[in-house]
Amino acid sequence: MSQQAGSKKFSPGRIFIYLFLSLASLLSLFPFYWMFVMATRPSAAYNSIPPTITPGNLLVDNFQKVLGAIDFFRAMGNTVILCISVTLVVLIISSLAGYAFAKFKFPGKNGLFIAILLTMVIPPQLGLIPQYYLIAEAGLLDTLQGVAVLFFLNPLGIFLMRQYVSNSVPDELIEAAKLDGCSNFRIYRSIALPIILPAFATLGIIVFTAVWGEFLWQFTILRDPEMYTIQVALATLSNTFNIDFGMIMSGVFWATVPLIIIFLLFNRLFISSITEGAVK
Amino acid sequence: MASAKISSNKKSMSEEKKDMISGYLYIAPFFIIFAVIGLYPALFSMFLAFQKWNGLAPMEFVGLHNFKIVLMDPLFWKSLYNTIIIALMGTAPQLVIGIILAFLLNLSFLRFRNFFRVTIFMPYITSMVAVALIFSVLFSNHESSLANYTLGLFGFDPVNWGASEWGTKIAISVMVFWRWVGYNTIIYLAGIQSISNDLYEAATIDGANKFQQLIHITMPLLKPFIILTVFFSTVGSLQLFAEPTVFLGASAFTRDEAMTVVMYLYRDAFKLQSFGTASATAVILLVIIILFSAINTLATSGFGRKKKGA
Numbered sequence: 001m002s003q004q005a006g007s008k009k010f011s012p013g014r015i016f017i018y019l020f021l022s023l024a025s026l027l028s029l030f031p032f033y034w035m036f037v038m039a040t041r042p043s044a045a046y047n048s049i050p051p052t053i054t055p056g057n058l059l060v061d062n063f064q065k066v067l068g069a070i071d072f073f074r075a076m077g078n079t080v081i082l083c084i085s086v087t088l089v090v091l092i093i094s095s096l097a098g099y100a101f102a103k104f105k106f107p108g109k110n111g112l113f114i115a116i117l118l119t120m121v122i123p124p125q126l127g128l129i130p131q132y133y134l135i136a137e138a139g140l141l142d143t144l145q146g147v148a149v150l151f152f153l154n155p156l157g158i159f160l161m162r163q164y165v166s167n168s169v170p171d172e173l174i175e176a177a178k179l180d181g182c183s184n185f186r187i188y189r190s191i192a193l194p195i196i197l198p199a200f201a202t203l204g205i206i207v208f209t210a211v212w213g214e215f216l217w218q219f220t221i222l223r224d225p226e227m228y229t230i231q232v233a234l235a236t237l238s239n240t241f242n243i244d245f246g247m248i249m250s251g252v253f254w255a256t257v258p259l260i261i262i263f264l265l266f267n268r269l270f271i272s273s274i275t276e277g278a279v280k
Numbered sequence: 281m282a283s284a285k286i287s288s289n290k291k292s293m294s295e296e297k298k299d300m301i302s303g304y305l306y307i308a309p310f311f312i313i314f315a316v317i318g319l320y321p322a323l324f325s326m327f328l329a330f331q332k333w334n335g336l337a338p339m340e341f342v343g344l345h346n347f348k349i350v351l352m353d354p355l356f357w358k359s360l361y362n363t364i365i366i367a368l369m370g371t372a373p374q375l376v377i378g379i380i381l382a383f384l385l386n387l388s389f390l391r392f393r394n395f396f397r398v399t400i401f402m403p404y405i406t407s408m409v410a411v412a413l414i415f416s417v418l419f420s421n422h423e424s425s426l427a428n429y430t431l432g433l434f435g436f437d438p439v440n441w442g443a444s445e446w447g448t449k450i451a452i453s454v455m456v457f458w459r460w461v462g463y464n465t466i467i468y469l470a471g472i473q474s475i476s477n478d479l480y481e482a483a484t485i486d487g488a489n490k491f492q493q494l495i496h497i498t499m500p501l502l503k504p505f506i507i508l509t510v511f512f513s514t515v516g517s518l519q520l521f522a523e524p525t526v527f528l529g530a531s532a533f534t535r536d537e538a539m540t541v542v543m544y545l546y547r548d549a550f551k552l553q554s555f556g557t558a559s560a561t562a563v564i565l566l567v568i569i570i571l572f573s574a575i576n577t578l579a580t581s582g583f584g585r586k587k588k589g590a
Contacts, residue, residue: 013490014389017384017387017390020380020384021381021384021385021390021400024377024381024399024400025395025399027458028399028401028402028403028458028462029399029402031403031415031458034414034418035414038417046417046420046422046424046425047422047424048424049423049424050424050429051426051429092309093309093310094310096306096307096309097306097307097309097310099306100302100303100304104300104302104306105296105299105300105303106299106303106304109303112307112311116310119314119318121569121570122318122322122566123515123518123566123569124519125519125542125545125565126322126325126562126563126566127317127318127320127321127322127324127325127562128321128325128545128546128549128562129321129325129328129549129555129559129562130320130322130325130328131317131321132549134316134320149313149317150317152313152317153313153314153317153318158310178295184298184299184302185302188306209405212407213407213408215407215408215409215521215522215525215526216521216522216542216546219525231407231409231522234409234410234413234526235409235522235525235526238413238416238526238529238530239529239530243529245417245420248413248416248417249413249414249417251413252410252414255407255410256406259405259406260402260405263402263405264398267398267401270401270405271397271398271401271466274401274404274463274466274467275469275470
């Protein structure tokens, strides 16, 4: 068997498979590389024939132009604050509800859980206009709170947490704590929370990346450039008719680099969180 | 546990009550936020769909008039057509390529498995805005843009990517494809890894080659995962907004080659202050999404069933 596998090592089929996968990897990575090339070149470089495919030396110059066009660091700061606070709130809401659905008995439990799953079907655009007016009435236009509120709704988070709590927090442990006189909240906080921390990482990544990349709601609520998140700020870079490609790509490059670094550091966690989020 | 209950019936009764109260308290935050920011706006949109309103003047009940306006508007149908075409071109190929990639990534002899996995998944971590901007450079109208230059190498004429009927649709479909194909591949890979290896070994002993294994073992057993991705892709692509809006930049809302249904809705609401027709569009979008995801989900599960029978 192993001999057979050894003799097959350089079969045309295998070479084709490696070629196919290499091509797929190349096509996946190329736009990132191209973004870097354009970020280091003058805008005119994109007019040259044949196209420029090697980096130039304007990385810093182009970024200075970005800083002149948008408040880059402020937008990044706004995005980070938004993403972290939304993630924390969603983790608390989801773990509380997930714990309740997994471990408490109360009338209407199944019906309420199904209701939560059904809310996933409502397209976010359906309520867009009333949501805009609610936020406006509450005086939260152009604030990060106004953007954040909408992301607090995360039915998938409750679903994941319920799965995780039922599988990993033993009933016996809860019973024992109760006999010792622990209150329900104390059991949740001191016993369940440490056990479900790995699920926090999974759900945290899902929520963080989803909020980071969302556009429609951020674009609707944020009109004041001071309050722009990075997505809205980047979108304004191409909003003029006189487009500076070097500058745009520099903005995109510096907005993407932090994510690439985080991804490369935690790629296993990223990939497993996506499969857990989608598959369960 | 049962004996404990009998011996201290009173205590366990109060404990049951405590659990009940805790249960409701723990799920309350979600439902309170949902009521205020999810359910109420959704219902209000349905109410607003029957009103004429510009955001300032009092609302005026107009019955089905808004629906009539939207459904008689050629631009609405154009936006629906655009959305469906881009959805088909951007997501259908993902299914095929994603399954093939996942199958290859799972082959036992494969080296550099993790490298391929990471690179193929990487586009997913960029935001849709970033993708749209990167591709607006790759697919710029200029003769020397990389897309046009490449076409030129094969003897094709340059395409006006940002302004032609098919140019815009193809460019946006490519963005959607590029960003999501790795994501779907990873989901399929998770599905494939849940298939027992014994099946493949038995098939190998019976003389089935890799292609036959893909068609007769992987595909049928992957069905639940395929249904899932078809469902998500359908819902997601019907909500397309960021890619065309950012790709077309300043002229996004004034041209119709790549106007999607959500862009049409946004334009009615926030550019034309016609909240009644925008809400009617939102309700129509809800119906379309339910309809399409039901059709696609049924079609996908039907496809597998037929296959098994044959």
